[in-house]
Amino acid sequence: xxxxxxxxxxxxxxxxxxxxxxxxxxxxxxxxxxxxxxxxxxxxxxxxxxxxxxxxxxxxxxxxxxxxxxxxxxxxxxxxxxxxxxxxxxxxxxxxxxxxxxxxxxxxxxxxxxxxxxxxxxxxxxxxxxxxxxxxxxxxxxxxxxxxxxxxxxxxxxxxxxxxxxxxxxxxxxxxxxxxxxxxxxxxxxxxxxxxxxxxxxxxxxxxxxxxxxxxxxxxxxxxxxxxxxxxxxxxxxxxxxxxxxxxxxxxxxxxxxxxxxxxxxxxxxxxxxxxxxxxxxxxxxxxxxxxxxxxxxxxxxxxxxxxxxxxxxxxxxxxxxxxxxxxxxxxxxxxxxxxxxxxxxxxxxxxxxxxxxxxxxxxxxxxxx
Amino acid sequence: xxxxxxxxxxxxxxxxxxxxxxxxxxxxxxxxxxxxxxxxxxxxxxxxxxxxxxxxxxxxxxxxxxxxxxxxxxxxxxxxxxxxxxxxxxxxxxxxxxxxxxxxxxxxxxxxxxxxxxxxxxxxxxxxxxxxxxxxxxxxxxxxxxxxxxxxxxxxxxxxxxxxxxxxxxxxxxxxxxxxxxxxxxxxxxxxxxxxxxxxxxxxxxxxxxxxxxxxxxxxxxxxxxxxxxxxxxxxxxxxxxxxxxxxxxxxxxxxxxxxxxxxxxxxxxxxxxxxxxxxxxxxxxxxxxxxxxxxxxxxxxxxxxxxxxxxxxxxxxxxxxxxxxxxxxxxxxxxxxxxxxxxxxxxxxxxxxxxxxxxxxxxxxxxxxxxxxxxxxxxxxxxxxxxxxxxxxxxxxxxxxxxxxxxxxxxxxxxxxxxxxxxxxxxxxxxxxxxxxxxxxxxxxxxxxxxxxxxxxxxxxxxxxxxxxxxxxxxxxxxxxxxxxxxxxxxxxxxxxxxxxxxxxxxxxxxxxxxxxxxxxxxxxxxxxxxxxxxxxxxxxxxxxxxxxxxxxxxxxxxxxxxxxxxxxxxxxxxxxxxxxxxxxxxxxxxxxxxxx
Numbered sequence: 001x002x003x004x005x006x007x008x009x010x011x012x013x014x015x016x017x018x019x020x021x022x023x024x025x026x027x028x029x030x031x032x033x034x035x036x037x038x039x040x041x042x043x044x045x046x047x048x049x050x051x052x053x054x055x056x057x058x059x060x061x062x063x064x065x066x067x068x069x070x071x072x073x074x075x076x077x078x079x080x081x082x083x084x085x086x087x088x089x090x091x092x093x094x095x096x097x098x099x100x101x102x103x104x105x106x107x108x109x110x111x112x113x114x115x116x117x118x119x120x121x122x123x124x125x126x127x128x129x130x131x132x133x134x135x136x137x138x139x140x141x142x143x144x145x146x147x148x149x150x151x152x153x154x155x156x157x158x159x160x161x162x163x164x165x166x167x168x169x170x171x172x173x174x175x176x177x178x179x180x181x182x183x184x185x186x187x188x189x190x191x192x193x194x195x196x197x198x199x200x201x202x203x204x205x206x207x208x209x210x211x212x213x214x215x216x217x218x219x220x221x222x223x224x225x226x227x228x229x230x231x232x233x234x235x236x237x238x239x240x241x242x243x244x245x246x247x248x249x250x251x252x253x254x255x256x257x258x259x260x261x262x263x264x265x266x267x268x269x270x271x272x273x274x275x276x277x278x279x280x281x282x283x284x285x286x287x288x289x290x291x292x293x294x295x296x297x298x299x300x301x302x303x304x305x306x307x308x309x310x311x312x313x314x315x316x317x318x319x320x321x322x323x324x325x326x327x328x329x330x331x332x333x334x335x336x337x338x339x340x341x342x343x344x345x346x347x348x349x350x351x352x353x354x355x356x357x358x359x360x361x362x363x364x365x366x367x368x369x370x
Numbered sequence: 371x372x373x374x375x376x377x378x379x380x381x382x383x384x385x386x387x388x389x390x391x392x393x394x395x396x397x398x399x400x401x402x403x404x405x406x407x408x409x410x411x412x413x414x415x416x417x418x419x420x421x422x423x424x425x426x427x428x429x430x431x432x433x434x435x436x437x438x439x440x441x442x443x444x445x446x447x448x449x450x451x452x453x454x455x456x457x458x459x460x461x462x463x464x465x466x467x468x469x470x471x472x473x474x475x476x477x478x479x480x481x482x483x484x485x486x487x488x489x490x491x492x493x494x495x496x497x498x499x500x501x502x503x504x505x506x507x508x509x510x511x512x513x514x515x516x517x518x519x520x521x522x523x524x525x526x527x528x529x530x531x532x533x534x535x536x537x538x539x540x541x542x543x544x545x546x547x548x549x550x551x552x553x554x555x556x557x558x559x560x561x562x563x564x565x566x567x568x569x570x571x572x573x574x575x576x577x578x579x580x581x582x583x584x585x586x587x588x589x590x591x592x593x594x595x596x597x598x599x600x601x602x603x604x605x606x607x608x609x610x611x612x613x614x615x616x617x618x619x620x621x622x623x624x625x626x627x628x629x630x631x632x633x634x635x636x637x638x639x640x641x642x643x644x645x646x647x648x649x650x651x652x653x654x655x656x657x658x659x660x661x662x663x664x665x666x667x668x669x670x671x672x673x674x675x676x677x678x679x680x681x682x683x684x685x686x687x688x689x690x691x692x693x694x695x696x697x698x699x700x701x702x703x704x705x706x707x708x709x710x711x712x713x714x715x716x717x718x719x720x721x722x723x724x725x726x727x728x729x730x731x732x733x734x735x736x737x738x739x740x741x742x743x744x745x746x747x748x749x750x751x752x753x754x755x756x757x758x759x760x761x762x763x764x765x766x767x768x769x770x771x772x773x774x775x776x777x778x779x780x781x782x783x784x785x786x787x788x789x790x791x792x793x794x795x796x797x798x799x800x801x802x803x804x805x806x807x808x809x810x811x812x813x814x815x816x817x818x819x820x821x822x823x824x825x826x827x828x829x830x831x832x833x834x835x836x837x838x839x840x841x842x843x844x845x846x847x848x849x850x851x852x853x854x855x856x857x858x859x860x861x862x863x864x865x866x867x868x869x870x871x872x873x874x875x876x877x878x879x880x881x882x883x884x885x886x887x888x889x890x891x892x893x894x895x896x897x898x899x900x901x902x903x904x905x906x907x908x909x910x911x912x913x914x915x916x917x918x919x920x921x922x923x924x925x926x927x928x929x930x931x932x933x934x935x936x937x938x939x940x941x942x943x944x945x946x947x948x949x950x951x952x953x954x955x956x957x958x959x960x961x962x963x964x965x966x967x968x
Contacts, residue, residue, distance in 0.1 A: 211916065211917065211918045212917070212918075214918055215917050215918040218918065252929065266928050266929075266930070268929075273929070273930055275928070275930070298930060304933060304937075307933060307936060307937070307940070308929055308933050311932065311933070311936055312929065329948065330948060330950070330951055333950060333951050334951040337894075337895050337951045338894055338895065340895075341894060341895040341896075341915070343894055343895075356917075359917065359918040359919070360894050360916075360917070360918070360919055362919045362936070363894060363916075363919050363939075364894065365936060366936065366939055366940060366943055367894065367951070369940045369943060
């Protein structure tokens with residue numbers, strides 16, 4: 001039985017990065033109200049989700065929180081929710097927040113996995129991305145985390161940046177592999193509507209590399225990391241070994257229940273998905289007045305669950321169960337077609353995307369839809 | 371006593387026929403300003419949009435002249451397109467005179483001529499009217515010359531008007547009552563009434579529009595349709611104001627409607643003669659012909675579950691359009707559908723658009739075909755309008771295709787371009803006349819098949835809109851025909867097959883492959899598109915696969931947004947036809963008909 005996961009959204013950043021479309025604000029004065037509201041939200045879901053085996057503090061920038069706030073937050077979570085004896089407890093960290101003291105604090109609060117937002121080890125790229133840290137700071141942060149005894153370190157990187165040269169990307173990747181982290185996430189730059197980068201793209205001030213170059217970057221990245229012993233277990237995720245895959249993230253891809261607390265957080269339980277208001281003020285106000293901070297919800301139909309299973313499955317190395325597509329018209333022929341195009345392989349009763357199949361994961365489900 | 375005048379307005383498209391009709395109606399006070407919508411007679415949306423009259427509408431206008439004499443002026447509207455020339459001829463047969471409307475800046479066009487000849491065949495009084503004299507580009511003197519020289523009409527008889535501004539309208543009325551004779555015919559003779567239109571009313575059934583030549587009829591009498599002998603009891607007769615207005619009887623000379631419990635318009639034939647069952651006329655009125663479809667195309671529902679809904683829609687549509695024929699058809703690629711016959715390409719477009727808009731159907735229409743004739747080795751002769759039934763080439767002894775005589779009227783400077791267009795379309799036996807300085811009429815014998823697909827659009831484009839076109843059937847001629855198939859990833863898409871002249875096959879094949887390549891979206895795998903005659907590939911193109919479409923992020927549990935995107939794409943897929951594992955969008959089936967060079 002898959003246990004549920006718990007997510008807490010910390011919607012604060014010191015500065016906004018121009019590519020990011022996750023919800024966060026820079027007015028840190030709202031932190032106390034948010035923390036207050038969050039503790040009220042915890043009470044709403046107390047006893048409703050069973051025993052969690054993962055906790056993930058994401059953001060925003062969770063490491064922006066000071067020791068008092070983190071302690072208060074973790075105290076509330078552990079008081080009102082139950083966890084297994086060995087939960088995976090992750091915090092997303094910015095290199096400029098990492099000090100020896102901080103890592104000790106995090107360890108004392110129970111965190112056993114740090115996901116470090118390095119993004120690049122090239123100074124120019126870091127400036128372009130408006131990150132607050134330098135390459136040197138990032139490497140020091142990695143060393144500090146490793147020296148403080150964390151074995152489960154994840155490093156987040158970005159590639160296929162506008163104007164990026166493959167050699168620059170590979171230099172970053174090689175250096176990171178040199179540290180031998182347990183987990184590496186390589187996110188291809190996606191320019192989303194509403195971000196500063198999106199406006200720059202529209203005005204022609206930056207240019208996306210385009211389909212063919214993005215594809216080349218992806219294949220190169222995957223090949224290089226697999227040669228170096230990493231398992232490419234999801235489109236953007238690589239793990240040193242099976243047990244260092246992100247236990248928490250996998251739940252999203254398998255329709256395992258999860259509870260998301262905080263503004264804009266999503267939750268899923270028994271076919272129902274709901275999400276909170278995408279506003280710190282709105283979220284706090286609702287909870288202060290004893291109202292629910294939920295913005296909207298949806299009950300998934302059987303067909304929606306099916307479609308999600310398909311597109312989520314094709315994004316992971318697990319693939320999909322073959323019987324999922326058996327009712328589709330022409331499925332046999334289509335399957336042969338994508339098999340001979342080298343996009344999937346058949347393993348037992350599963351259809352597994354290949355490296356080339358991963359980058360078509362968005363459209364593979366449509367081939368089998370009615 | 372009220373006198374009668376029966377007349378039509380004939381004009382080239384866009385010369386202002388509907389506007390003049392509106393102005394005449396308004397002048398007689400039949401309709402208040404408040405009720406008045408521009409172009410009252412064109413009721414269908416499609417007509418309004420394209421500015422052409424498809425279904426004719428008739429109206430009886432009350433008019434009192436300067437001397438106080440009262441008249442019923444029956445305006446019989448006519449469809450304004452070559453596809454409907456038979457309908458036009460029946461309307462004209464119901465009149466004693468016509469207003470020949472000519473645009474003051476465009477002058478005489480091909481249809482003006484064609485209409486004039488029709489009117490002359492029926493011995494009608496012709497009243498030339500120059501319209502749009504208010505246009506800055508109007509050249510009244512030149513157009514007067516054209517009318518005198520090209521049409522041979524007396525320039526003193528010409529009336530100048532601007533239907534838009536309402537000038538010259540009274541002169542039009544005076545000409546109608548003074549120059550057009552009142553109808554002859556006797557009330558006491560056996561009944562003969564000419565059906566020139568039929569309409570369907572949900573509650574009353576078929577509403578016949580007719581012109582009574584001899585005799586009289588009213589409610590309660592039993593009428594007989596002379597082409598098939600079917601008899602009906604008359605429920606109501608009357609005349610058309612803007613709505614139907616019942617009367618006690620219709621008598622010799624009258625134009626009006628008859629309701630007689632007839633179920634579908636297909637039970638009536640335009641051109642047929644109505645007589646009395648108890649006292650039939652010895653002979654029917656001349657000129658009756660069965661409407662014969664000349665263009666054929668199959669329609670298939672996009673979603674195969676919609677077959678029954680499409681069948682129902684066709685059945686309902688057919689109630690009001692006797693000219694459409696259809697029967698069941700089936701395709702390996704597209705499933706169950708219907709093979710339809712149309713009077714021409716415009717008729718086809720009308721049916722297509724009305725089924726889509728008024729009956730909310732979405733379907734795929736295949737490449738239009740004409741009816742070919744094949745003589746087989748065993749001596750049998752067969753007609754084939756559906757490429758699916760193209761006979762095995764080894765048993766074909768001879769093949770023939772229908773030819774038309776095209777008449778194209780253009781300013782001289784476009785002659786080269788038009789000659790090239792016609793020769794490209796296998797035009798032969800060209801002849802020229804010069805109706806007036808600077809203008810030329812080109813006549814060509816051409817295969818009908820070359821005209822039904824985008825010929826008129828091309829003509830318009832190479833003559834910058836100045837070319838006008840009309841045609842007549844001249845019969846079947848021997849022709850070297852082949853069947854061209856289109857294969858998508860090795861699978862034949864039977865709905866894309868066409869029968870085509872051997873010399874044009876390659877061009878068609880290249881064009882189809884090219885067009886499909888643009889319309890079929892990229893897939894995850896390579897798609898080969900081929901044109902083939904028998905087993906021989908004559909053209910090919912490739913849709914290269916897309917290779918990357920994934921966006922990196924799907925984290926934090928916001929799966930909903932991504933799924934919604936997919937659901938949207940999935941809807942798009944519903945508008946596609948799946949052949950093998952390839953999705954072909956509906957518009958690909960249309961695109962192969964369109965020229966690219968526009």
